Amino acid sequence: MRGGLSRLLGARARLRWVHLILGGALLMPYFLLAQVGAGLATGGQNAFSSFPLTLATYAAALPLASATSVFGLVRPLSVTAVRAMCGVPGEQLAEGPARSWAARGRTSAWWTLHLGVGAVISGMSLAVPPMAVVLITLPFVSGLRDAMLGLGWFSTAASPYAAPLLGTGLLAGLVLCAAGAGALLARLAPVLLGPTAADRLAAAEERAADLAVRNRLARELHDAVGHALSAVTLQASAARRVLERDPDFVREALAAIEDTTRRTVGELDAVLGLLRDGDASRPDAAPAPTLAADLDGLLARTRAAGASVTAHQDPGPVGDWARLPAIASREAYRIVQEGLSNALRHGAGPVELRIRVHGGAETGHRELEITMTNPPAPPEGREPRTTGGRGLRGAAERAALLGGRVEAGPHEDRWRLRAVLPLAGGNR
Known part of the structure; x- marks a missing residue:
């Protein structure tokens, strides 16, 4: 009732x-x-x-x-x-x-x-x-x-x-x-x-776009903050070990720590600003490091952590890293940064980095190739290394957005990270 x-x-x-x-x-x-x-x-x-x-x-x-x-x-x-x-x-x-x-x-x-x-x-x-x-x-x-x-x-x-x-x-x-x-x-x-079916498709596209934005921000935070924490930890550890006998190296490590943290705070502020302003869908909404402007500093900070890094750079037909398409330069920097972070955390021995552009006007197809190799760490006391980490998955996503690919795994008794990014158009 x-x-x-x-x-x-x-x-x-x-x-x-x-x-x-x-x-x-x-x-x-x-x-x-x-x-x-x-x-x-x-x-x-x-x-x-x-x-x-x-x-x-x-x-x-x-x-x-x-x-x-x-x-x-x-x-x-x-x-x-x-x-x-x-x-x-x-x-x-x-x-x-x-x-x-x-x-x-x-x-x-x-x-x-x-x-x-x-x-x-x-x-x-x-x-x-x-x-x-x-x-x-x-x-x-x-x-x-x-x-x-x-x-x-x-x-x-x-x-x-x-x-x-x-x-x-x-x-x-x-x-x-x-x-x-x-x-x-x-x-x-x-x-x-x-x-209707059109409404569901539009909603799915909107969710996909939102997910892409979230993934992009997650990659930026992981690559910037994760690399900085790894580098700072290793730099501080190396400085502590030689504190008494090599003060020059300690000063260099402390300067690298200061530079790393300052840059990372700036990048973190930029990403958080995108979240607050709701403008994260724009790929160029915040300044990001590039090969042309920031690669040398990245290599210097990595060496200050005690790692031996040999870099071979060949711009090829481009002639200058500054002439790379801006988006390719940004994503390539992040891929190199992730590779160096992995080498610092999991590798042992010197790191060899090769960056080159091959192809040209005669082929109508140019590619930016990044190859990084280093000896793997001894298996004692370590988890087996896999390609399932967030950083390598993020690097693969970055390459896929440009139509490229990333390969990571053992290669001739060394650990190799190889990325190939197609280059189309000019600076943008």
């Missing part, structure tokens, strides 16, 4: 009733416009002067409402109202304007149904309660029985006490109609306002 009353008069049922009345209010401008046409067609007769003319005007207003529902804001407004008032889960409803004619047609059907049914329930909500009150109070107010109310045999003295039953029935019928119409619209909302 209580559950039935809740479905008829509970908070959700009352909100759906308000939603229907809102639809009736939205139909009024169309009804008034149709009334003008009805007045011209009938020689100035008022649409409310007869019930058939009222129905005809109502029927003429619905196509007008349907025609205006193709505008883009109709579906977002309808979805917002349904989500707030009809108790329909948000994931069952589409976001944003309709993107196809099929979606516009479904939106038009919903708009017409909402306004049409809402107008009927609104009219009943205005007319039924006063009539029901008169009928319920009719036996107790003699003035109502004597008045010309058009109530027929209920206004006679013979049977006035049957009027309250009819009044109560009218109120119950109004509640049932409002609850039934609200439940019907709530059931049809996911069908008519739910996402």
Whole structure:
């Protein structure tokens, strides 16, 4: 019993009733416009002067409402109202304007149904309660029985006490109609306002773009902060070991630590600024280190950590690292940085780095090739080295964004990281 009353008069049922009345209010401008046409067609007769003319005007207003529902804001407004008032889960409803004619047609059907049914329930909500009150109070107010109310045999003295039953029935019928119409619209909302295939595709593309941005920021944080922590740890450890016997090396290591932390704080501030400003989708939204400007400093800081690094650089047909496409220069720097971080953490012995550009105008295809090799660490006391780390996976993602590839693994008794990045276009 209580559950039935809740479905008829509970908070959700009352909100759906308000939603229907809102639809009736939205139909009024169309009804008034149709009334003008009805007045011209009938020689100035008022649409409310007869019930058939009222129905005809109502029927003429619905196509007008349907025609205006193709505008883009109709579906977002309808979805917002349904989500707030009809108790329909948000994931069952589409976001944003309709993107196809099929979606516009479904939106038009919903708009017409909402306004049409809402107008009927609104009219009943205005007319039924006063009539029901008169009928319920009719036996107790003699003035109502004597008045010309058009109530027929209920206004006679013979049977006035049957009027309250009819009044109560009218109120119950109004509640049932409002609850039934609200439940019907709530059931049809996911069908008519739910996402289409185009909406799902657009949502998937948006999620993919958001995930790409998040992955890019994660790579930047990992490469910048992770490398800096590894380098600083090794630099401090090397300085501690020779603190008494090699003060010049200690000063050099401390200077490298200072430079590394200062640069890393700047990069971290830039990435956090992107997160705060919501501008992370732009690949050039924050300054990033490049081969041309920052490779020498990276090598110097790595050597200050005690690592022996031999670098062979051959710009090839480009002639100068500054002439590389900017995005390729940025991603190449990060790949070199990740390779050096891995060599510092997991390797043993000297690191050999080769960076070269091969190909040219005669082939129409140029590539930037990065090869880094170093002896692997002894297996005693260490986990087996794999290619599943976040840094190497991030390097592979960076290369894939440019159409390139990264290979990492044992090669001729050494550990090798090799990246190939296609070069297209000029500086950008």
